[in-house]
Amino acid sequence: MSRPTTLPRPQSVCQICDSIIGRRLYSTKPALSSRIATRPRSQISQNVPRANSSQKRLLASAVLPTKKTISGSSKSRDALEEQDKKVKPTPRSARDELSSVTNMMTYLEKNKTRVLSNRRIPPESDVNAALQACFVLADYIMDDSVQPQISHMIKESDSAAAELLSLDSTKGSRSKTSETMTAHITAQVKRIIDEISNTAYAVLSHPPVFITPELLEKYVDVQARLVRPETFSQIFQLYASKPMPRESSGSISYVAPNPNKVANAIESKVIEKALDVAIEKKNIDAAVGIIENGYGTKAFIRNKLLRRAVLPAGTFAATPFAAYLLASNFSSFQTAMDSASATNVAFVGILTYVGFTASLGMVAFTTANDHMKRVTWAPGVPLRLRWVREEERAALDKVACAWGFREKWRQGEEEGADWDALREYIGQKSMVLDQAELMEGMDY
Known part of the structure; x- marks a missing residue:
């Protein structure tokens, strides 16, 4: 039996795919565009229609006909998977660390506990990770461009502030409510900054932690970003005189160091950065303490003589x-x-x-x-x-x-x-x- 000539020719797979998916996308486009301005970005992505399994198969067969140009189907699949990995976005868990105030505190507490709860001498990598977490949060909190986002986080997470706002709004005192909320947000931000600064100090002053020049510089970076110079003199003293931990047979012993050794000298760039923060904060006591425990130590003088006087003396x-x-x-x-x-x-x-x-x-x-x-x-x-x-x-x-x-x-x-x-x-x-x-x- 011969095929009638009047019947229409079958459409290609690409045309079928375009017609199926195009109708769906077209049907939702007006409603989607009308709700963009009023819905959050996370809800907009939920309204975009998704093709079912049969449509995905049709779409794959229509969009990927160039696989044959690569020798072998397995090679083409591997190449496409590698391309997908290159453009793969950042994991959601890493982005969610700073998504709310609670997550910030959890992220900070997790890195702090990893050092303080260790019954042995904490490895330098864990201490560095804790200080890096403090620096990440400090850099995020002190960034002026994200201050509105932080204020929004505090408003959403603090139910008491929301109740206060609703009570005041019923009385008609909106200006007073705004001032109260601003003061409340400022206090919450200050509390977060205090927590970051205290965490960095607690980690570095932990007795089993040995302070290396890299950890000291990282600590100064954290406090400099927070503009908190009050603890610099204490940390400089600990850097030179903190007992060194020694682990033997499951127990930790401490050895008193010589604070006047050349190795206990603090680098000039670290002292200079700490002094700039104290001057910016207008804290004259901190500035004098930094100079006394930085430039005024015998270790710094001996280090200078060793570095700059050996060649002329020779x-x-x-x-x-x-x-x-x-x-x-x-x-x-x-x-x-x-x-x-x-x-x-x-x-x-x-x-x-x-x-x-x-x-x-x-x-x-x-x-x-x-x-x-x-x-x-x-x-x-x-x-x-x-x-x-x-x-x-x-x-x-x-x-x-x-x-x-x-x-x-x-x-x-x-x-x-x-x-x-x-x-x-x-x-x-x-x-x-x-x-x-x-x-x-x-x-x-």
Whole structure:
């Protein structure tokens, strides 16, 4: 039996798929577009229609005919799966850590408990993970662009605030309600910030935790993001004097360290960052404590001598040998005296020239005060101490400039208990605050 010529030709699989899915999507498009402005994004995705299993099979056969270009169906499937993995979004569990205030606190408490509940010496990776969690939350909380989202989280999670809002709105005092809610949200944000700061301090001050330079820098980053410099001096002290844990036969013992060791010196960039936070917060006690436990320690001075004085000292020690070799070579170029006498004369001349020039350079370097603004050295301080303690003087100078008047013509007129205490502290360090001879217009 022959096929009638009047019957329509069958449609292709692509056309069938387009007609089936297109009708469904078209039918829901007006209702979906009308509800976009009033529904959250999570509800919008639920209204999009999904194709059933037969439609998915048709769609797969219609959209993926190019699989044959790759040799073998298994290879094409693997290639497509790899492509899907590349564009796979971030796991929902990682994104949900900051989706609400409760999740934030849970995320923070989980990392804190992992360190504090460990009966053995916590590994550095767990401590670093706890501090990293604090830094992530601190960076999120202190970001101005997410402050409205945090306020919305607090409004949704706090039922008491919602009840207060409804009661006040019935009385018609909407302005008072708004102020109350703003104060409540501010208090909640401050509580979260306090919890993050306290968690970081509790983790690093935990007795079995050994503070490494990386952990100390991470802690300073966390507190700097939160603008909380109050604990920097205590942590700097712990870094140098905290007993080192030792685990043996299931028990932990502690060994008292030497706080003056070179290894216990804090890096200058870490101290500088902590000092900037204290100045930003206008906390003069924290600033002085940071300088005292950072630049003013023997460990920092020894570390500076080891890093910056070894090469000059080695050069100075090798100078006589180099001068004698040069003198012995120069003696062969003359005939006025014997070789031994010429060598001695040349040796003394070279040492005299090098010693005199080096002395002038050292005096000029250690007595230069063009970079000093308000804090200078007291008369009689040895030049070697001026060079060794230059970072401490520069830090105190920075603090004095931050707390004093900006106008140069008003400097020296500051008053108050904090300023008097700072002046007295600087005097105890063999330094002078606002030396009259060096002030502008007082060079008589």
